Amino acid sequence: MSDRPAILVVDDEIRSLEALRRILGEDFDVRIASDINAATSILENEWIQVILCDQRMPGASGIEFLQQVRARWPDVVRMIISGYTDAHDIINGINEAGIYQYITKPWHPDNLILTLTNAVNLYSLQRENELLAVEMRMAPSTASKLVLGRRSALKRDYDFDDGIIRSRSSPMNAVCDALKQVAPFDIPVVLMGASGTGKELAARALHYGSLRWNKPFVVENCGALPDQLLESELFGHKRGAFTGAVEDHVGLFERANGGTVFLDEIGEVSPAFQVKLLRVLQEGEIRPVGNGKTRKVDIRVVAATNRDLEEEVRQGRFRADLFYRLAGTVVRLPTLRDRLMDMEILASAVLESAQRKLGKQVPGISAEAMACLVNYAWPGNVRELQNEIQHMLVMGKEGEELGANLVSRHILIAAPGQAQEPGEDFTGLTGTLRDRVNEMELCIIRETLIRHRWNKSKTAEELGLSRVGLRGKLERFGLENVKPIPVRRIARSG
Incomplete structure (x- = not known):
């Protein structure tokens, strides 16, 4: 079988058929038929991508034949070649037979080859579109299974028994026991520990050990952004709310709806932002920057810090009411030493x-x-x-x-x-x-x-x-x- 595109040329003039086969043969796999019956037989037995049919045929016109082709082989790209340029024929060809191109005689070889190449490309695009349509119909269930499979793999990776590496006598055993105990309960958690002790790993273990494990887990480093950008990143903003806000932005709290938000370096946020965060945690709703309307969110917050937040509260550097909102329970991670x-x-x-x-x-x-x-x-x-x-x-x-x-x-x-x-x-x-x-x-x-x-x-x-x-x-x-x-x-x- 040839790997070149297959084209069927239908014409009752043998010399015209031979001329077309000779000219097109270098670029296409050319099949020829001198009447409609022969053309139909080829279509029934071979895979044809484009038909080039003469308009004046014995027994039926080219347009009438291509109407039949359209009904039986709708994917085949249909073209008419004729020495007559009757407007009525052209209109009928387009409307009734779905003609892609009406080529008039005399034709130039280069132009004809280019037109046929475009027709072959159109055929390929049509097939791809059909495949995509089938995939799209299957996409919801397929994507759902794929996402569920990946989340299940993540759940295994962050399992308390396998995901947090430690020895039998490690002080991390008590930490993992505490995390495992609190994970199923929908309360906020504060993780305290020096930088590099694995607080984000512990937060992920909490998430994948919870009932929210199949929902999003998002991370934000609160110490890396000024107040305005942090508020925008967490709660979102409307276009034009501030310089550089060129489009609406959905915040992490809304994107994580139903899941877990990990707020790293919570001890670094300013007193002004602490007030805003407290309101969100109390009300369970956010207000994007520049938007007068609030939106309900359902999230679990896990916060982490390398500071001693209880001491920060005693020194007046961290709001006590926010601390108690965040610290449903406190888990302290040991240093590597x-x-x-x-x-x-x-x-x-x-x-x-x-x-x-x-x-x-x-x-x-x-x-x-x-x-x-x-x-x-x-x-x-x-x-x-x-x-x-x-x-x-x-x-x-x-x-x-x-x-x-x-x-x-x-x-x-x-x-x-x-x-x-x-x-x-x-x-x-x-x-x-x-x-x-x-x-x-x-x-x-x-x-x-x-x-x-x-x-x-x-x-x-x-x-x-x-x-x-x-x-x-x-x-x-x-x-x-x-x-x-x-x-x-x-x-x-x-």
Whole structure:
């Protein structure tokens, strides 16, 4: 079967048929018929896209034949070719036979090919339109099933047992128990915890564990916008309400109707906006900026902050009535330094995610590197851990274990359980000058040894020491026969 468009030429003049087949044969798969019966037989047995029919035919006119074609094969594009330009014939052809084009003789080959090409394109567009119409009829149920399937997958991803990664002895277990307990009840929740402790993850777990799980979940960072833009973003606005409002805007509260709104950094909003938010929570309705009419909304609010909101209330920086509207219950999330027992399983999950994101595979994290990660206090919490493991993966070699030499220097030189900010130099040390100098020396030697994979010759060379001098310092600091802290190796790949 030819992959070129199929065209049927109908004409009782054999020379005209041959001429058309010769001219059109390079661009189209041409079928010819010298009478209506032969043409009908071809249409019944072959897939024809365009008919080019002479008007003056024995037994019936071209228009009469094309009327029959229109009734039986309505998708076929119908065209008349004639040496006669009777206006009555042209009008009848358009009205009764649905003629796409009326071509007069003599015709120019290039013009005829262009016209037929356009007719073929019209045929393709008609077929696509029919398919789209069928899809549209099926769309509501199909789309509904697709959305439901994706929401069910999200519900599984944020399940309290699988979505929030932790060990058996983790303080996060109590947090997850509290979240699981409160999730089904339609009350607002305040999540308190330092930046990077996973407050948004906890909010999503609350949403997908609630009866609203199959409705929208929307997020807004309240500390990132001034009052006017925050009000517009949450409650919407009318066109012309303020400079730059060129069209109506539906706010997040209205878009999330029936679902959950997560208000991150709620402690950063101004006192003026606190009043507006309180009114919305009390009345259960919003008023878009520039609109005099209110709209009812049904949402659950989950708020989060890295501040102690109860202390903020006591200091008069946060409205007590708003706090009690938001805090149906308060859940506090622990810092990463308070859950170092989770480091292995957490680092493993972070590494798997980074490998999928970056398309780079490694066997895992070495025990020595893991000991360095466990030793650090992580002021940036899980977000800082994600950044560090991604850095190690990028700097490491494909297919090789991530070693301690890839760990950032500020993590290596940090004293056990303390955080050393990038670029800082031992500002947290205490004690006498001699004690502080010894601590600095110990950290520098240990960090250099780790970077050089415990190669003492390279370490001595970098520090400007002889091997004997380095050995003496190692003995003094108890590093002569040091072994990496025995932490079980993580060796999971994505």
